[in-house]
Amino acid sequence: xxxxxxxxxxxxxxxxxxxxxxxxxxxxxxxxxxxxxxxxxxxxxxxxxxxxxxxxxxxxxxxxxxxxxxxxxxxxxxxxxxxxxxxxxxxxxxxxxxxxxxxxxxxxxxxxxxxxxxxxxxxxxxxxxxxxxxxxxxxxxxxxxxxxxxxxxxxxxxxxxxxxxxxxxxxxxxxxxxxxxxxxxxxxxxxxxxxxxxxxxxxxxxxxxxxxxxxxxxxxxxxxxxxxxxxxxxxxxxxxxxxxxxxxxxxxxxxxxxxxxxxxxxxxxxxxxxxxxxxxxxxxxxxxxxxxxxxxxxxxxxxxxxxxxxxxxxxxxxxxxxxxxxxxxxxxxxxxxxxxxxxxxxxxxxxxxxxxxxxxxxxxxxxxxxxxxxxxxxxxxxxxxxxxxxxxxxxxxxxxxxxxxxxxxxxxxxxxxxxxxxxxxxxxxxxxxxxxxxxxxxxxxxxxxxxxxxxxxxxxxxxxxxxxxxxxxxxxxxxxxxxxxxxxxxxxxxxxxxxxxxxxxxxxxxxxxxxxxxxxxxxxxxxxxxxxxxxxxxxxxxxxxxxxxxxxxxxxxxxxxxxxxxxxxxxxxxxxxxxxxxxxxxxxxxxxxxxxxxxxxxxxxxxxxxxxxxxxxxxxxxxxxxxxxxxxxxxxxxxxxxxxxxxxxxxxxxxxxxxxxxxxxxxxxxxxxxxxxxxxxxxxxxx
Numbered sequence: 001x002x003x004x005x006x007x008x009x010x011x012x013x014x015x016x017x018x019x020x021x022x023x024x025x026x027x028x029x030x031x032x033x034x035x036x037x038x039x040x041x042x043x044x045x046x047x048x049x050x051x052x053x054x055x056x057x058x059x060x061x062x063x064x065x066x067x068x069x070x071x072x073x074x075x076x077x078x079x080x081x082x083x084x085x086x087x088x089x090x091x092x093x094x095x096x097x098x099x100x101x102x103x104x105x106x107x108x109x110x111x112x113x114x115x116x117x118x119x120x121x122x123x124x125x126x127x128x129x130x131x132x133x134x135x136x137x138x139x140x141x142x143x144x145x146x147x148x149x150x151x152x153x154x155x156x157x158x159x160x161x162x163x164x165x166x167x168x169x170x171x172x173x174x175x176x177x178x179x180x181x182x183x184x185x186x187x188x189x190x191x192x193x194x195x196x197x198x199x200x201x202x203x204x205x206x207x208x209x210x211x212x213x214x215x216x217x218x219x220x221x222x223x224x225x226x227x228x229x230x231x232x233x234x235x236x237x238x239x240x241x242x243x244x245x246x247x248x249x250x251x252x253x254x255x256x257x258x259x260x261x262x263x264x265x266x267x268x269x270x271x272x273x274x275x276x277x278x279x280x281x282x283x284x285x286x287x288x289x290x291x292x293x294x295x296x297x298x299x300x301x302x303x304x305x306x307x308x309x310x311x312x313x314x315x316x317x318x319x320x321x322x323x324x325x326x327x328x329x330x331x332x333x334x335x336x337x338x339x340x341x342x343x344x345x346x347x348x349x350x351x352x353x354x355x356x357x358x359x360x361x362x363x364x365x366x367x368x369x370x371x372x373x374x375x376x377x378x379x380x381x382x383x384x385x386x387x388x389x390x391x392x393x394x395x396x397x398x399x400x401x402x403x404x405x406x407x408x409x410x411x412x413x414x415x416x417x418x419x420x421x422x423x424x425x426x427x428x429x430x431x432x433x434x435x436x437x438x439x440x441x442x443x444x445x446x447x448x449x450x451x452x453x454x455x456x457x458x459x460x461x462x463x464x465x466x467x468x469x470x471x472x473x474x475x476x477x478x479x480x481x482x483x484x485x486x487x488x489x490x491x492x493x494x495x496x497x498x499x500x501x502x503x504x505x506x507x508x509x510x511x512x513x514x515x516x517x518x519x520x521x522x523x524x525x526x527x528x529x530x531x532x533x534x535x536x537x538x539x540x541x542x543x544x545x546x547x548x549x550x551x552x553x554x555x556x557x558x559x560x561x562x563x564x565x566x567x568x569x570x571x572x573x574x575x576x577x578x579x580x581x582x583x584x585x586x587x588x589x590x591x592x593x594x595x596x597x598x599x600x601x602x603x604x605x606x607x608x609x610x611x612x613x614x615x616x617x618x619x620x621x622x623x624x625x626x627x628x629x630x631x632x633x634x635x636x637x638x639x640x641x642x643x644x645x646x647x648x649x650x651x652x653x654x655x656x657x658x659x660x661x662x663x664x665x666x667x668x669x670x671x672x673x674x675x676x677x678x679x680x681x682x683x684x685x686x687x
Contacts (some may be wrong), residue, residue: 074344075351076386077107077152079305080140080359085129087359088136092501092527094143095361099374101147104388108149109206109304109353112137113156114189119163120172122181124189134196141200152204152353154242154304155193157186157211166212166244183220190224194235205235206304209242210263215250225256232256242304245286245319254297259350261304262290268338269315274331279315279338287343294348301348307355307371308335310378324545327369333377340385354382360502362525367506375507397562397658398591401520405475405558410437410551412446435462444482444516444552452540453548461495461541470532473556478520479538481554487547496526497537516552524661561664562589563656568666572673576640581668582612583632585654587624594657596621599634603648606637621657636670644675 078100082088100108112132116124132140137153144151157165173179190207197205207225215221225239226232232239238258243251245265254260268274268282294301308314310332311325318335336354343349356371357363364374373379383390439451452462483505485492495502503521510518523529540549566584573579587593597620599607610617612631622630634652648670655663 074349075107075302075353076105077109077351077353078103078105079111079154079307079353079356080108080144081111081356082132082136082359083111083113083130085131085133085136088132088140090359090499092361093140093359096357096359096363097140097143097147097149099361100357101149102388103379103383104386105382106148106150106386107152107203107351107353108144109152109154110137110140110144111154111156112193113158115158115160116168116185117160119159119161119167119170120178121159122173122178122185124157124182124185137193137196138200141196141202145201150203152206152240152304153193153197153202154206154209155190156209157189164210166210166246168211168214169217170213179217179220182214183217183224187224187230190231191229191234194231197237198235202235202237204238204240205231206240206242206261207231207257209304210244212244212247212250215243215247215252218252221253222256225253240302240304254299257299259302260293260297260299261302263305264303265306265319267316267318268335269313272313272316274315276334276338279335280342282315283338283342287346290343291346291348300350302350303352305353305355306339308332308378309369309371310373310376311369321371324369327367329366329376329378332373333381336373336378336381340381344385362501362503362507365504365507367504396591397589397593397656397662399477399562400560400588400590401478401480402558402560407476407556409479409481409554409556410450411553411555412448433462439550442484442550444484444550446552449550449552450554451548451550453546454540454542455546461539463537463539470534472530472532473523473528474530475558476523476556477559478522478557479526479554480518480520480557482516482518482552484516484550485547486549487545492540492542492547492549494521495539495541496528497535497539498528498531498533500527500538501525520557560588561662562587562593562659563595563654563662563664564588565652565654565664565666568650568652568668570669570671572671573638574672575638575642575644577638579636579638579670581634581636581650581652583634583652583666585622585624585630585632587626587628589658590626592626592658593624594621595624596655596657597632597652598655599650599652601636601648601650603642603646605639605642605648605650607650608635609633609652610635634668636668638670638672642672644672647671 080097080100082093087093097108113127114124114131115127116122141151141153157168159165159168169179169182173182186208194205196202208221224230240257240259240261241251241253242261242263244263247262264286266283266286268279268286271278274282290301306318308318308331309321310327310329312328312331313325314328314331315335339352344352354373357374358372363370364372364376364379366375368376373382380390382388433452433454435453436451438448440448441451443449454462493502493504503526505517505519505521508519508521508525510520512518540551564586566582568583569581571579571581585595585597587595597609597618599609601607608617609620610633612633618630618632624630632652634650636648636650638648650668650670652666652668653663654665
C-alpha cells in the first residue's frame, strides 16, 4: 500500500507520547504527589522537555522554506476514454496513445464503465454492449507502458437512465440492507479492476468517481478501501478518490488515500466574451478552497479530470458536454493556459488529467467542438507546459487527382449504376430521418443533389452502402464529395464502416464555394487504405440537433503519385568497369516535395548518385518545386576482383520526406558474363 501523508502518526508525535508517559509514571510513584506541589527540579525538567519536543516537532513537521526547494514535479496526464467494447484493442487506439505520448504527457487515466439500472438499484454490472472487455483494458495498459506512459486505472459507474452518478443513493436507499447490498456490489466491481491494476503494474488506482451522495457513508467507504478484502488488500500502489467539483466537506476518508482527487469543472467565467485574464481571475475562489482543503488534510490535490470544449462559453459550464454552441478554438486554448498559469503553480497541486481523448486517432481538428485539444490551439499550450516538442515538419503535399482512376458514387440525379457496383445502392436513416435523391432546392452542379434531413435524436445518421462484391481500395486514395449544411453550428461527422474511423469532414475541406464545401477524405485516414471493403457502408451522423445537408458529385478517386522515377535498365560489364544508369525524378505534386534518394547494390558495389545536368553530386535530400524534374546518374563501380558470371541488382529509391507514404523505386540489373578459357595442347620436341 502506498503510504498517504496521514495513514500513520508522525514519528515525533509518538515519541512525545512515550516520553510523557514515562515521565508521568515516575512522577506518580513519588510520595510528593500527595502534596500536589511539584519540586522545582521537576518543573524545570518538564519545561525543558516540552521545549525539546516542540523543537523536534518543528524540525519534523514544518515545511522547509519553499524558495530553497525545487518545485515538486507535476503529474502530466490525459484522460483516455472509451464507452464501447473493442475500441481499446484497435490499431486506432494504439495510434491515439502514441499521439498522447508525443504531446509530452507522462500519464493517462484509463476509463472502464459498469452500470446500474436506476439510481435506487443495488446491482452493479458489466454491460456486454458497452463496457470495455478485460482484454481491452489490458491491451491499453500494455500499449501505454510500451510507449513510456504511466497509467491510472479509473473505473466509472453510470446509471442506465442517464441520471448523474452523484445522485446514487440520495433518498433511494431507505434501509441499512439496501446500503449494504449496494456497497457489496460496488466492492466486487472495484476489486475486479484493482486486481487488473495489480496484475499489470498500474501506477495509480482510483477507488471511485463522483459518487457524492454515497460519500456520507464514511465507514462503508473505509471498508471498501482498507477493510478486510478491500482495494488495499489487492493493490499496493497509490490510491485516489475523484470527488466532483461541487464537493464541499462530505468526503471524510481522505486519510485512507494518497491524493485528494477533484474532477475540477469549476465555473471560471460568467460571459461568452471572457478573456484569458478573466479566466485566471475565475480561478481565485476555487484555488482558495482547494488550498484550505489541502492544508486541512495535509495532502496533495490531483485534478483527476478537468477539461473544456472548444466552444463559445466553455468556461461558464465546463461539464456541459451536449449541444453544439458556436465553435471557439481560442477559448479552449485560453482556458488551458489560465489553469496552467494559476492553480497548476501551487505547491500543494499534484497534477492533472485533461479530459478527454477518445480512441479515434482522427478526433479533434479545426471544426471539432469536443473536449480533445488534438490539432487545435489548445494542443500548443498543452505541449508547452507538458514539455512536448512543437509540431514540426514540412507542409503536407498537395496531391493531384487521377481522373483516369475514379468511380462515381453520385453524379447529378442518380446513384452509381448497378453494372458499376455489382448491385444497387440502398439508403437508411437511424431514428427516422429522411433522404431525397433528386433534390433541387440546393444543387452544386447539374440538376439535382442528395438531401438528408436528420431529426437530431441520439446520433441520428443518414447511411449509404453499395458494391456487393468487395472493392479493393489500393487503386484509390480519396472519397470526394461536395456538401452543404443548413446550420454549420450543428456538428456532422462521417462514419466509415468495417473498421474505419469516424471523421469530421471539415478538416478535409479543399475549398468552399457559395456555401458548398469541396471535401476529399483520404482512405488512409478513414482506415480504408489498401483493404477489401465488402460493402461501401458509410454514414453522416449528427448528435443532439436537427440538421439538413446536401451532397453532390460524390466519387472515389485515385492520385497521380507525387514521387516518380523513370524505369531502370540492364547492362553487361566486366570486373573493374564503371557504369552509369540514368533516371528522371519527377515531382507530380502541386506543392514543393522534399525527396530522399538512396541506391543499394545487392553485391555491395560502390554506388554514387549525382545530377546529370552539371555533373555534381546531388545534395540529399532534394527539394523539388511543383512539376519539377531532375535528371540523375547512378554510377556503379564494379570491384576489380569481382567474380565472373554474377548478377547485381541496384535498387534506387526516391522517398518523399513531405509524406513518407509516397515513394517510388527503379531497379538496375548488371550482369558480369562467365569467363571462358581456351586450353591449347603443349607439344614437346627434342632438339
